[in-house]
Amino acid sequence: VEDTLLNNLDNVERPEDGIEVILAYNTPTMLDIEKRLRDLALKRPELMLANAYQSRSKVENLNHALNLASGEMIALMDADHIVAADCLRKAWRWLATDTDIVQGRCKIRNGAKNILTSLVEVEFEIMYGMQHHTKSIMFDTALFGGSDGFWKADVLKKIRFTTNMLTEDIDATLRALEQGYTIKHDRSIISTELAPETAGGFWFQRKRWSQGWFECSFKHQIPVWTSPHMSLRAKFMWTWLLMWRVTYDALAVLLFPVLFAYWVNRGQVVLPINRYIIFALIYTMGSGPFEAVLSVVNAPKPRFPAYRVLLYALMAFPYTMYKNIIQMVAIRDHIFGKHDWVVTSHGESSAELEAQK
Template identity: 25%
Template sequence: MQQIVTWLFDYAFYYPLVMSFVWMSGGLIYYLRWERGQPKRVDPPALESYPFVTLIVPCHNEGEQVRETIAHLAAQRYPHFEVIAVNDGSTDDTGAQLDALLAEYPQLRVIHFASNQGKAMGLRMAAMAARGEFLVCVDGDALLDEYATHWLMRHMVSSSRVGSVTGNPRIRNRSTLLGKLQVGEFSSIIGLIKRAQRVYGRVFTVSGVIACFRRSAVHDVGYWSTDMVTEDIDISWRLQMHHWDIRYEPNALCWILMPETLRGLWKQRVRWAQGGVEVILRYTRQLLRWRRRRMWPIALEYIFSLVWAYAMVSIVLLWLLGLFLPLPPALHVPTLLPQWHGVMLGMVCLIQFGIATLIDRRYETRVGRNYYWMIWYPLTYWLLSTATTVVAFPKALFKRKGTRAVWTSPDRGVR
């Protein structure tokens, strides 16, 4: 029993420590290999060709921001494109606003669904109606940078094996502590992880809020799954298991709204965690084949994170039981307050945040002023990650097969 408890504590400490070093080293390798010396974002390199591109924006109750979103899509510096907006059974004035915008933007087309069919179905219908072979998909509250399509297409025209390119989401709303923490998270956690995963060959997921797809690749894997709670994670895995390449392009910026209430953040992160578990449960058997071996690192990384979450919960439960029951010394957890382990993890996390901030200054010069707030992030992130994973795993495990994932309006934060 003593040995098991020791292993539990060692794993809870060493997993985040090791992964921080993996992400930092991978992020630095990516920067030195692909980012350093690149042209400025506003001066992208010329492309060999400029194929026609379809910009897709699925919308559900986006009346407050859909005009701004369409305006940014129409302002792309890329020469040849169209815009398809899908009004997915909105109950507000989204449909009416989109119809009014048809007169302002001749490159805009609108598809209306009578009822809520879900984002995956909206993407499917738009892909089938698209005139372009390349699809740039954004969310209905996102503001796409005017040069983003050009940077995404740089990868598509460079290799016929590129099935998707994921962009660089940036947080728009930063008026609260949760907003500031998420600015640092998207830079030092999400951006750094994508860089590291790109270095070792496979990306866990494209960013659903901004991603470019080759339509023939999407057709090859059967389009987006309508029964997965996170269609972006699912299609990322299916593309890569069919040997399509996924790349990360940090110059393809997209400004997004994120939750700034605990309730909204909780719902979002439970959905993300459930989506990851659903993918692991659905595709683990296929991953056992040798031809899919390049997917093993990201699969193992996610499985280890699941084990870590339950290890943390076990430690907390032992501490709570020790408050009310006499436990054997081998099971006694005296305190949850940070000891030297916690101090070391905190220092490594701050180093990670510092490295990511220095890399990201290329895309947002004032991102470093959020570094002060990131001292709170390790505690917030670990608690949230642990709790959402523990809740999401049984939800994914006992989810009824074939249930369609439909829209639920998220928390858009304080603006």
Template identity: 25%
Template sequence: MEFALDYPLHYLFAFAFFYPIVMSFFWVSGGLYYYWRRERKARPRTEPPPLEHAPMASILIPCFNEGEQVEDTVAAALAQRYPHFEVIAIDDGSRDDTAEKLEALAAKHERLRVLRLDRNMGKANALRMGALAARSEYLVCIDGDALLDEYATHWMVWHLTSGPRVGAVTGNPRIRNRSTLLGRMQVGEFSSIIGMIKRAQRVYGRLFTVSGVISAFRRTALHRIGYWSDDMVTEDIDISWRLQLDHWDIRYEPNALCLILMPETLRGLWRQRLRWAQGGVEVMRRYAADMLAWRKRRMWGVVLEYLLSVAWAYTMLLIVVLWALGLFVALPPALHVETLLPRWHGVILALVCLLQFAASMIIDRRYETRVGRNYYWMIWYPMAYWLVGWATTVVALPKALLKPRNARAVWVSPDRGIR
């Protein structure tokens, strides 16, 4: 793909080229600043800041068909190095042996309580039921396949107790299954892309979303906004926007680690990323009007970043369509796309990607000393994940806009990868 600014349409082509470069430098600069100010000389993960009065914390684990891994998840939650906590597992109408395993575990551990819902009502509803049953003001929420680091609860509760306007804390998910190329690339993605973005957004203003797999909340904040919405396919994005629109602060804590299972098939990856993309569009559709108020101006950067990403996806779609049409009909020079193969600008994009990966390695080695071995596989990241991300954004926009309002979002068992 070549472009020159002789034709108006070629400004779109220039946007397609410069957008990922500008955003990469935006994330890298913000991520490095965050690291330099808050992580470089911070406490080790195993020595969290002391709490004068350690309040009780409630760990919520919503489950749906998690029989294969729920015992490990509960065991990790019960192993927290925190003085006062309870674990509440919510079985949301599972069709496997999840409920039976949870009941057996509850009989052995006093800290564990089990809530059984008679049918699948969705993760948002399960979290709401767990929050209402909790005995604590501070709620740590993890997925039913996640292994919570033993110090994670302490780190997140420390943030929630550090200020009255801290409404939520998002943790640092780490990939657990790394047996395939897709799994190894996701190790790099979660540090060099997702972790870097969260650091940068924390520096520049607001977070787009907490990590649904590991996050903590102040129950007072949740009560003010009405808890989780059960008609959004991504309850984590929705709750993040509503908290921040209500002027609650969301923190990022990289020391709050959590091992998670991720898809390792293209079909599973597609379904996951399509859900993420659709969730972003649904949130934008619902809350776009609220963003116009001057009091909500701190969210404008997040909104602009998201709108630019959607515009980039559809710009790339236009380029692909013009290239395909050019194979069959003669197009005017202003609309002609000679090739989709990367040329000189492809080399620049690759160098920028390598720079971002290198910066994330500097930051991430603090949390995983041998993480660098997985960056060898990141050379394939643009081919695998950029294409999937682009395609899911294109598909998600009309899908979300055509979705009936107030339709309940229920559980769908995800691809847990090859272990």
């Protein structure tokens, strides 16, 4: 927290009227880090420490910070994010027009740590560098991903965040779109973050994301269809991201059970091959490697090494199936009323951070 906070305080280009940096958190007792942050706030008047004493969640921390925020634009960042120096200037180009929300491009900066972080690094480049940008162009809509997002202050203070949603960012996105606000994706507004470095951290992060999307699918699908403010293209995209996303994950995990049942029924191990299956196999198995290659071509410098693209290309199918399994566990947990929020742990020393500046 301290390292990224200092980096952002020192390096972000400031408008003429200056900036305020609100660090939202909650702790019932004084911690050593809070003492150090208070000392820093005395030296840096633009830093405001917002301890939401009665808060029990990240969402309550965010809403508490919104009550304190001033200015015309609010930028939301997770504590591990390092933002580009020109982020405010680039975001304001959009917000000064009729755009209400701008989502930037999130990159992973600890991709070299292990195989898992390498996969997440390429995955994020595909997601933020290609998929979000393409959807924004094709369907004239986008989403706020929870961090590296820039809002018109009056819009965000009206929308706020819902305390009982696991993915408060997607919920806020959909409520904003349903009310007629506009979102754009700008992949030139870059911030870097940390990927989970352990299998456990990855599991709990993605399970929360999956369960949160599942919640939003049932809460927002009909309002999306009935919203008078969303175009047919936007409604199609959000139907794809909401209901079809859930349906696809449920069907995808049935691939091997169906194949096994086919073998049992035939009494022998044979592959049911026809032109359609050959096409589907090539398309499915080739899409991951193809996206990985395009991601490194479109990635801003410094680009990640080519071997990570090769690793992702080889691991794309099992990696996707693993995420589908997480999705199914998330749905099961939701059905049985399990809504635990497990904080994702990240690790990076000050020396590592300094080496990557």
